[in-house]
Amino acid sequence: xxxxxxxxxxxxxxxxxxxDLAKTFDGSIANFWMAxxxxxxRELERMEADGLVEARLVExxxxxxxxxxxxxxxxxxxxxxxxxxxxxxxxxxxxxLVQVQAVDxxxxxxxxGHLVERLAIARERLQRFEQLRDRLLxxxxxxxxxxxxxxxxxxxxxxxxxTFERENIEWFAWAIRxxxxxxxxxx
Amino acid sequence: xxxxxxxxxxxxxxxxxxxDLAKTFDGSIANFWMAxxxxxxRELERMEADGLVEARLVExxxxxxxxxxxxxxxxxxxxxxxxxxxxxxxxxxxxxLVQVQAVDxxxxxxxxGHLVERLAIARERLQRFEQLRDRLLxxxxxxxxxxxxxxxxxxxxxxxxxTFERENIEWFAWAIRxxxxxxxxxx
DNA sequence: ATTGGCATGTAACCAGTTACATGATTCC
DNA sequence: GGAATCATGTAACTGGTTACATGCCAAT
Numbered sequence: 001x002x003x004x005x006x007x008x009x010x011x012x013x014x015x016x017x018x019x020d021l022a023k024t025f026d027g028s029i030a031n032f033w034m035a036x037x038x039x040x041x042r043e044l045e046r047m048e049a050d051g052l053v054e055a056r057l058v059e060x061x062x063x064x065x066x067x068x069x070x071x072x073x074x075x076x077x078x079x080x081x082x083x084x085x086x087x088x089x090x091x092x093x094x095x096x097l098v099q100v101q102a103v104d105x106x107x108x109x110x111x112x113g114h115l116v117e118r119l120a121i122a123r124e125r126l127q128r129f130e131q132l133r134d135r136l137l138x139x140x141x142x143x144x145x146x147x148x149x150x151x152x153x154x155x156x157x158x159x160x161x162x163t164f165e166r167e168n169i170e171w172f173a174w175a176i177r178x179x180x181x182x183x184x185x186x187x
Numbered sequence: 188x189x190x191x192x193x194x195x196x197x198x199x200x201x202x203x204x205x206x207d208l209a210k211t212f213d214g215s216i217a218n219f220w221m222a223x224x225x226x227x228x229r230e231l232e233r234m235e236a237d238g239l240v241e242a243r244l245v246e247x248x249x250x251x252x253x254x255x256x257x258x259x260x261x262x263x264x265x266x267x268x269x270x271x272x273x274x275x276x277x278x279x280x281x282x283x284l285v286q287v288q289a290v291d292x293x294x295x296x297x298x299x300g301h302l303v304e305r306l307a308i309a310r311e312r313l314q315r316f317e318q319l320r321d322r323l324l325x326x327x328x329x330x331x332x333x334x335x336x337x338x339x340x341x342x343x344x345x346x347x348x349x350t351f352e353r354e355n356i357e358w359f360a361w362a363i364r365x366x367x368x369x370x371x372x373x374x
Numbered sequence: 375a376t377t378g379g380c381a382t383g384t385a386a387c388c389a390g391t392t393a394c395a396t397g398a399t400t401c402c
Numbered sequence: 403g404g405a406a407t408c409a410t411g412t413a414a415c416t417g418g419t420t421a422c423a424t425g426c427c428a429a430t
Binding site for chain 3: 188189190223249251273
Binding site: 205209250253278320368 | 407408409410411412418
């Protein structure tokens with residue numbers, strides 16, 4: 001019932017297919033929740049059974065047909081109830097940080113290599129987030145946007161995603177420098 | 188097999204009981220992995236069965252006896268193998284961000300209240316991390332520490348934890364200001 | 375021709391969470 | 403007297419991951 005709320009919140013932006021949701025919850029886009037496609041399809045079924053979302057079949061000529069989901073009034077209520085509840089502390093789990101923690105017993109350049117890869121991914125994510133932000137702002141200043149927009153939630157969370165990736169980039173780069181300075185002979 | 192690596196990396200710091208590990212993996216301390224006590228006890232058993240850790244019974248007079256675990260050579264090898272592997276992208280899952288995403292359909296001060304609580308928690312975490320950092324540095328400058336210390340992994344990950352919490356604090360405070368400025372009448 | 379994107383699904387498995395149980399000791 | 407800390411564990415359940423299956427269309 002944890003993914004469920006994230007889906008409800010995402011569907012506030014409008015109806016969406018399972019496939020589309022899978023893209024917004026994937027590692028390259030999601031800035032506050034990640035989930036695999038199978039998880040989404042399964043959860044959407046349950047949510048439909050519970051009356052939180054409604055599916056509508058969209059027949060497409062040159063692509064496979066798709067089921068498009070939208071919130072029901074019950075779904076909005078459920079989301080409202082969740083938002084009022086206390087949030088449990090966020091879960092942190094990062095393999096890369098575990099590897100860095102263990103860097104002293106391996107060749108540092110191995111771990112440094114992983115950091116280089118993640119640095120590239122973080123840069124892509126940052127770019128994507130900044131594009132999204134520009135699209136949301138649509139030329140307006142942040143202040144005027146925050147006063148006039150009907151929906152600010154997505155902008156608030158996006159800003160957290162942007163600073164998170166910026167900090168990632170800086171930390172990755174710093175850690176790479178530190179490890180490379182130590183040199184490969186360190187066992 | 189994901190928690191397993193985090194345990195191995197933690198045991199590099201020296202032997203530890205299940206109870207002690209539970210504290211270092213709990214929400215108020217862990218800066219790169221969180222896990223509940225039950226998860227740890229179960230995983231430690233499996234790791235013992237697989238020969239990655241060895242337990243030694245420590246009999247205590249005025250406290251319950253405890254089993255203290257330490258890495259075996261096979262455990263060190265397993266950790267080394269993991270550190271050489273590619274890391275899978277980190278999982279992000281945060282209820283609070285989902286609530287902020289959905290802020291537009293609830294009373295903003297409800298969500299703002301949750302943010303206030305998490306702001307306090309983030310401040311505590313930051314303090315704890317900074318104390319830990321000072322203990323690690325032990326008076327030395329960062330540069331000299333990084334050149335002389337035999338283990339730098341824990342310091343590298345700790346620095347990520349510190350900047351993460353600092354960014355959290357700033358974002359929480361900003362989001363609270365934005366939501367409070369909108370006022371409670373916004374439905 | 376074959377890769378990649380669109381689109382959905384079943385099934386099995388593994389990992390994480392919650393509830394409960396025990397029992398002594400120390401601190402307020 | 404009651405709560406918090408130390409210390410470990412069983413059992414049931416929920417949620418997340420991986421493997422596999424299908425099939426068409428567009429582009430290289």
